[in-house]
Amino acid sequence: MQDNLQNNFFHQIVSLLQEARLQVVKAVNHTMVYTYFNIGKMIVEEEQNGKERAEYGKQLLKGLSQRLTEEFGKGFSVVNLENMRKFYNSYSIYETMSSISVLDQIPQSLTGVSENEKSQPLTGDFFKLTWTHYTLLMRIDDVNERNFYEIESAKNNWSLRELKRQYDSALYTRLVLSRDKVEVKKLSEKGLIIEKPKDIIKDPYILEFLGLPEKHSYSESNLEEEIISKLEHFLLELGNGFTFVARQKRITFDDKHFRIDLFFYNRILKCFVLIDLKIGELKHQDLGQMQMYVNYYDREMRLEDENKTIGIVLCQNKSEAVVKYTLPENNEQIFASKYKTVLPSKEVLEQLIKEN
Numbered sequence: 001m002q003d004n005l006q007n008n009f010f011h012q013i014v015s016l017l018q019e020a021r022l023q024v025v026k027a028v029n030h031t032m033v034y035t036y037f038n039i040g041k042m043i044v045e046e047e048q049n050g051k052e053r054a055e056y057g058k059q060l061l062k063g064l065s066q067r068l069t070e071e072f073g074k075g076f077s078v079v080n081l082e083n084m085r086k087f088y089n090s091y092s093i094y095e096t097m098s099s100i101s102v103l104d105q106i107p108q109s110l111t112g113v114s115e116n117e118k119s120q121p122l123t124g125d126f127f128k129l130t131w132t133h134y135t136l137l138m139r140i141d142d143v144n145e146r147n148f149y150e151i152e153s154a155k156n157n158w159s160l161r162e163l164k165r166q167y168d169s170a171l172y173t174r175l176v177l178s179r180d181k182v183e184v185k186k187l188s189e190k191g192l193i194i195e196k197p198k199d200i201i202k203d204p205y206i207l208e209f210l211g212l213p214e215k216h217s218y219s220e221s222n223l224e225e226e227i228i229s230k231l232e233h234f235l236l237e238l239g240n241g242f243t244f245v246a247r248q249k250r251i252t253f254d255d256k257h258f259r260i261d262l263f264f265y266n267r268i269l270k271c272f273v274l275i276d277l278k279i280g281e282l283k284h285q286d287l288g289q290m291q292m293y294v295n296y297y298d299r300e301m302r303l304e305d306e307n308k309t310i311g312i313v314l315c316q317n318k319s320e321a322v323v324k325y326t327l328p329e330n331n332e333q334i335f336a337s338k339y340k341t342v343l344p345s346k347e348v349l350e351q352l353i354k355e356n
Helices: 002-049 056-072 078-091 131-137 143-156 160-168 171-176 179-188 219-228 229-239 284-301 321-328 344-354
Strands: 242-255 256-266 271-282 310-317 335-339
Touching: 002 078, 002 131, 056 078, 078 179, 078 321, 143 171, 143 242, 143 284, 160 171, 160 242, 160 284, 171 284, 171 321, 219 229, 219 242, 219 271, 219 335, 229 242, 242 271, 242 284, 256 284, 256 344, 271 284, 284 321, 284 335
Parallel strands: 271 310, 310 335
Antiparallel strands: 242 256, 256 271
């Protein structure tokens, strides 16, 4: 009994220390980002003062790199200093998203920013990520697109690897091309807000993490097996709020058995999400079958405080006419989306989405 109490006490201390370390790392990252932002600001202002000399900027960075490396060691190469300058140039033009200056949280000795400068707000909650996140984000020229990935990274705690994957799979582009101008503006201001079933749907879904070549011959069961083995990646591609419930979920009526390939629940929309996998061209029977599954869960399984069930048929190819004339005009529950097992170029992906 005493050993158990001591073990519990030990684990509580360990947990406290781990949390403290995490907070220290966050604080260091936070301070580093603002420090680099202000170094970039100082470089830009100094270059502007010496702009009449054509080579002044190059010589400034070269000399600064040498002196800072001698003083502080690695991390101040000319390339890194150029990134700091680019960081300031990229983010100093943002519209303010908060009336409270985030620089108030950092001592003047670390930022080099005066009290008068602090009164001018920066981009609110923007600087929540690590420097490595920002080195990727500032390569994105479109400010709205960059805003979106930054907001989603902070909101979903994406690692740099996850951010890169979402960017490489053109998540923003896939969402933008299925939305009107008002909704697109919301993406850049608030990230992805899930309010209705259509908000969780992508077309196409990018499943390059499965490692299945595009022309490779595989069955629906093979595809399902690969998805289950990479479930964490699949949940990331599905988006916010999804929890996995079951595979090959059986439903039975009139002594007949039917199986739903993948069964999820979305905590944000508070509804079941049923997914069927189809190899090849989508058929109207596939949509009819999904309609039956959705009807069953709505009428037999859904609780009073839950929203209507969503059904998604993932297919390699589809005819928009088949989808249009199979589903009712006011359909908000059944969706057909293509999937790709290789990562297409952004240009190819844009063309693919425009064709949908």
